Amino acid sequence: MNLAALEKLDRRWLFLIVGLLVLGPLLKPLGLPLGTSKPVKMFHDAVAGIPDGAIVLMSCDYDPGAKPEVVPMTRTAFRQLMEKRCRVVITCLWPGGSSLVDQTIESVANEMRAEGHDLVYGRDYVDLGYKAGYEAVMVLMGKGIANAFPQDQRANSTASLPLMRNVRDYSSFAMLVNISSGYPGTKEWVQQVNSRFHLPMVSGCTAVSAPEYYPYLQSGQLKGLLGGMAGAAEYEKLRGEKGAATKGMDAQSLAHAFIALCIIAGNVLQWRKRGARS
Amino acid sequence: MRAAMFATMALLLCVALTCGGGAVSAQTGSPEQAPPPAPAPPSGLIYADVANDAGNAITLSWRKSPDDSLGLGLVKGYVLERGTSPVGPWVTVDSLVAATSEYVDQDIDRNTPYFYRISAYGPGGTTPALANAGPAIGRETWFNTTRSSVLAFVVVFFLLVLYYMSLAQTGRKPFMRRLAGIDAIEEAIGRATEMGRPVLYVPGIQDIDEMQTVAGLVILESVARLTAKYETPIRVPVAYPIPFTIAQEMVKSGYLNAGRPEAYDPDSVSFVSPEQFAYVAKLSGIMLRDRPAAHIFMGSFFAESLLLAETGYSTGAIQVAGTANVHQLPFFVVACDYTLIGEELYAASAYLSGEPRLVSGLKAADMLKILLILLILTGCVLESMGITALTTWMETQ
Amino acid sequence: MKRELPLLMTAVIGIFMILSFFVPHHLVGVPADYLQQCAVIVVAFGYVLGGANALRVNLEGIARRQPDWPYKLVLVVSLIATVVIGLADGRRWQEPGTASMFLYDRLYSPMQGTMFSLLAFFIASAAFRAFRIRTVEAGLLAAAALIVMLGRVPVGDALTSWLPESIRMSAFQEWIMNIPQNAAKRAILMGAAMGVMATGLRVILGIERSYLGGGD
Numbered sequence: 001m002n003l004a005a006l007e008k009l010d011r012r013w014l015f016l017i018v019g020l021l022v023l024g025p026l027l028k029p030l031g032l033p034l035g036t037s038k039p040v041k042m043f044h045d046a047v048a049g050i051p052d053g054a055i056v057l058m059s060c061d062y063d064p065g066a067k068p069e070v071v072p073m074t075r076t077a078f079r080q081l082m083e084k085r086c087r088v089v090i091t092c093l094w095p096g097g098s099s100l101v102d103q104t105i106e107s108v109a110n111e112m113r114a115e116g117h118d119l120v121y122g123r124d125y126v127d128l129g130y131k132a133g134y135e136a137v138m139v140l141m142g143k144g145i146a147n148a149f150p151q152d153q154r155a156n157s158t159a160s161l162p163l164m165r166n167v168r169d170y171s172s173f174a175m176l177v178n179i180s181s182g183y184p185g186t187k188e189w190v191q192q193v194n195s196r197f198h199l200p201m202v203s204g205c206t207a208v209s210a211p212e213y214y215p216y217l218q219s220g221q222l223k224g225l226l227g228g229m230a231g232a233a234e235y236e237k238l239r240g241e242k243g244a245a246t247k248g249m250d251a252q253s254l255a256h257a258f259i260a261l262c263i264i265a266g267n268v269l270q271w272r273k274r275g276a277r278s
Numbered sequence: 279m280r281a282a283m284f285a286t287m288a289l290l291l292c293v294a295l296t297c298g299g300g301a302v303s304a305q306t307g308s309p310e311q312a313p314p315p316a317p318a319p320p321s322g323l324i325y326a327d328v329a330n331d332a333g334n335a336i337t338l339s340w341r342k343s344p345d346d347s348l349g350l351g352l353v354k355g356y357v358l359e360r361g362t363s364p365v366g367p368w369v370t371v372d373s374l375v376a377a378t379s380e381y382v383d384q385d386i387d388r389n390t391p392y393f394y395r396i397s398a399y400g401p402g403g404t405t406p407a408l409a410n411a412g413p414a415i416g417r418e419t420w421f422n423t424t425r426s427s428v429l430a431f432v433v434v435f436f437l438l439v440l441y442y443m444s445l446a447q448t449g450r451k452p453f454m455r456r457l458a459g460i461d462a463i464e465e466a467i468g469r470a471t472e473m474g475r476p477v478l479y480v481p482g483i484q485d486i487d488e489m490q491t492v493a494g495l496v497i498l499e500s501v502a503r504l505t506a507k508y509e510t511p512i513r514v515p516v517a518y519p520i521p522f523t524i525a526q527e528m529v530k531s532g533y534l535n536a537g538r539p540e541a542y543d544p545d546s547v548s549f550v551s552p553e554q555f556a557y558v559a560k561l562s563g564i565m566l567r568d569r570p571a572a573h574i575f576m577g578s579f580f581a582e583s584l585l586l587a588e589t590g591y592s593t594g595a596i597q598v599a600g601t602a603n604v605h606q607l608p609f610f611v612v613a614c615d616y617t618l619i620g621e622e623l624y625a626a627s628a629y630l631s632g633e634p635r636l637v638s639g640l641k642a643a644d645m646l647k648i649l650l651i652l653l654i655l656t657g658c659v660l661e662s663m664g665i666t667a668l669t670t671w672m673e674t675q
Numbered sequence: 676m677k678r679e680l681p682l683l684m685t686a687v688i689g690i691f692m693i694l695s696f697f698v699p700h701h702l703v704g705v706p707a708d709y710l711q712q713c714a715v716i717v718v719a720f721g722y723v724l725g726g727a728n729a730l731r732v733n734l735e736g737i738a739r740r741q742p743d744w745p746y747k748l749v750l751v752v753s754l755i756a757t758v759v760i761g762l763a764d765g766r767r768w769q770e771p772g773t774a775s776m777f778l779y780d781r782l783y784s785p786m787q788g789t790m791f792s793l794l795a796f797f798i799a800s801a802a803f804r805a806f807r808i809r810t811v812e813a814g815l816l817a818a819a820a821l822i823v824m825l826g827r828v829p830v831g832d833a834l835t836s837w838l839p840e841s842i843r844m845s846a847f848q849e850w851i852m853n854i855p856q857n858a859a860k861r862a863i864l865m866g867a868a869m870g871v872m873a874t875g876l877r878v879i880l881g882i883e884r885s886y887l888g889g890g891d
Contacts, residue, residue, distance in 0.1 A: 624870030
């Protein structure tokens with residue numbers, strides 16, 4: 001094997017291999033078995049433990065960049081809440097995400113209506129849309145949700161919506177379900193809302209952010225955690241669904257395996273080079 | 279005789295109809311069934327002012343209706359009402375589901391007496407409690423006692439800073455270990471000067487309310503001073519408008535302090551976009567087209583960190599990074615020549631200036647860290663012994 | 676007064692906001708809420724400043740025919756078009772079928788996704804090039820990385836399916852995430868929090884004043 005050539009390998013070859021390894025399973029699934037981890041089970045059980053018919057706050061703080069990881073979580077969580085007849089208030093603290101969140105929620109609602117569920121916007125769920133201000137919005141909501149969001153995503157007056165007549169502030173909610181992909185996100189909700197108002201909280205986030213939230217999971221500030229597309233896929237499995245996250249796991253598995261191989265190969269090259277020198 | 283028989287038959291017929299009708303009624307159920315009784319009333323309504331607030335909340339609790347506990351379906355819920363006198367007029371505060379026995383009323387005016395009454399309602403009607411509760415007054419407090427532990431830490435830190443600052447003023451500058459990443463900045467700028475190429479400085483992708491952005495901008499002043507001294511162009515693309523204006527001041531200040539105000543180029547600092555990937559696309563374009571010889575990333579970064587670092591690596595530039603976003607550190611460590619980890623970013627401005635007052639702040643932070651370590655160890659021992667006083671004191675609301 | 680006034684304002688407002696964390700009384704709480712709302716408005720107006728600068732710099736670059744002026748032209752045209760379309764659609768910009776939603780669904784969303792997905796490729800090249808085991812600590816790090824990477828996806832358990840469930844790859848991955856990773860993360864978080872406190876105090880007390888510009 002030509003060590004020098006391998007060391008100077010054009011990284012575009014690696015890009016090509018990654019591309020093929022990701023594309024292949026998406027076209028022809030491998031059907032690798034999927035397990036379920038404890039943080040995901042905790043998330044599922046925490047949501048299942050919400051009393052039927054309770055009002056839940058769902059803050060979807062992301063934009064299209066993290067779509068493959070967080071949109072499946074949003075879909076599955078919203079569906080679980082709707083099946084429990086919970087009433088859901090949705091917010092978004094990312095300016096580029098409000099349309100995507102609205103499309104996602106409405107898409108699930110339409111699917112459920114086609115299955116025979118009686119879901120009415122304004123009565124069963126409300127999308128309050130985006131509000132600028134990051135943590136200031138979280139604190140403002142503590143003084144009154146309608147104060148912070150006088151209009152919803154669809155330009156309706158918040159006070160006119162039947163669901164919002166039963167919502168005053170955080171005390172009106174049974175739980176906060178936060179799906180986020182950065183700042184502002186889970187950490188800010190824990191700091192500003194969970195610790196001040198003691199609203200029980202679960203979180204779904206991108207895989208790169210998940211390690212940062214394990215301390216909150218261990219301390220009980222988070223009742224459950226979904227990490228990345230793997231977490232979303234495990235959640236879909238627990239719910240008996242086969243959504244986009246499950247379909248993407250084969251591709252992610254191969255990509256991870258290849259990156260592991262890259263680490264090993266890089267080090268083997270280094271050791272052989274050192275051996276050849278000595 | 280015939281009349282008597284007819285009368286007897288008529289009488290028997292009437293009796294039969296009456297009893298049969300009753301029997302039919304008994305078999306099929308009377309359409310006029312007796313309604314369920316109204317639920318037994320709740321009792322024991324007590325109130326308490328919510329502590330550590332602005333006087334806008336009263337907490338109420340009561341004993342549920344005995345029918346609620348039996349689960350007979352006689353209780354659908356409770357209605358809580360409030361008035362400003364014991365005899366009303368009453369305003370409904372909230373309607374609560376069955377099995378509820380407490381509530382926090384957050385819709386009151388402070389220092390105003392209120393009276394409350396609670397009623398149970400169900401299919402059989404509504405039954406108020408036998409007695410009202412009041413006068414409940416929400417009082418505001420001047421200090422949130424649950425945050426006393428945080429105040430203690432802030433005060434201790436403040437006192438430590440003052441102590442070490444006073445020591446510094448006597449000429450005793452605290453020792454500070456070398457930060458290889460900061461020392462490498464001058465090396466990087468020197469290399470850019472030799473190659474005749476600019477320096478690219480990125481102060482993070484968050485707004486000015488993030489302390490890492492403040493730290494990054496403070497370091498920018500020192501970097502601008504060096505680039506002015508070496509007559510090396512500097513490029514500073516900024517993501518948000520307010521850090522953009524501060525970055526302009528920092529670069530201008532750097533050139534002024536280096537004694538080269540005439541060399542300052544206002545276009546060296548530019549506003550790009552708060553959109554994360556639009557910003558990184560611009561930066562990648564600068565790296566690949568302008569080919570700066572040195573890249574300095576100091577601030578808050580997210581998913582774009584690896585894109586920046588890898589693209590920068592591919593151009594052969596020397597790269598120095600610093601961030602307190604722990605989830606991005608691995609990417610910088612892998613792709614950059616030097617990385618400042620966590621609080622080293624905040625220490626950098628003190629390190630660069632060398633000013634004793636700034637370095638003393640670092641010393642105070644170090645001392646506070648030692649205190650925290652001792653506290654954690656003590657807490658572990660106490661918790662293991664079942665003593666929770668320290669943990670309870672540290673919890674905040 | 677050019678330097679003294681901003682320093683005084685910073686000190687007064689900074690100390691007041693710290694105070695509002697400890698004092699629930701309305702005399703402190705109400706002004707603190709108001710200041711936070713003011714901050715939101717100031718930030719929003721800042722975008723006008725930033726947009727004006729972006730236009731000015733890029734228009735000058737186009738006029739001077741700088742080497743990358745075609746890209747600047749694309750930027751200026753996109754900026755103006757997005758603003759005009761957004762203003763034309765008004766409050767209904769997020770309704771299906773509007774030009775704004777066309778831009779969002781056909782340009783903004785795919786471009787964001789594309790940029791984010793570049794990470795997958797870059798991490799492969801970074802892993803191959805830079806993840807070298809030269810010390811014991813680097814070896815431990817590499818081992819942990821391999822276990823976590825494979826344990827998070829089905830392929831890890833597929834490779835270790837012959838082992839009891841408690842010692843498969845995913846079990847080790849969870850232990851690494853819950854114990855050593857958690858401990859290190861907490862330590863760095865606490866240290867960074869100290870750094871935030873120290874920097875904030877320096878700015879509030881006026882010890883750090885380089886952000887005012889104009890020399891020491």
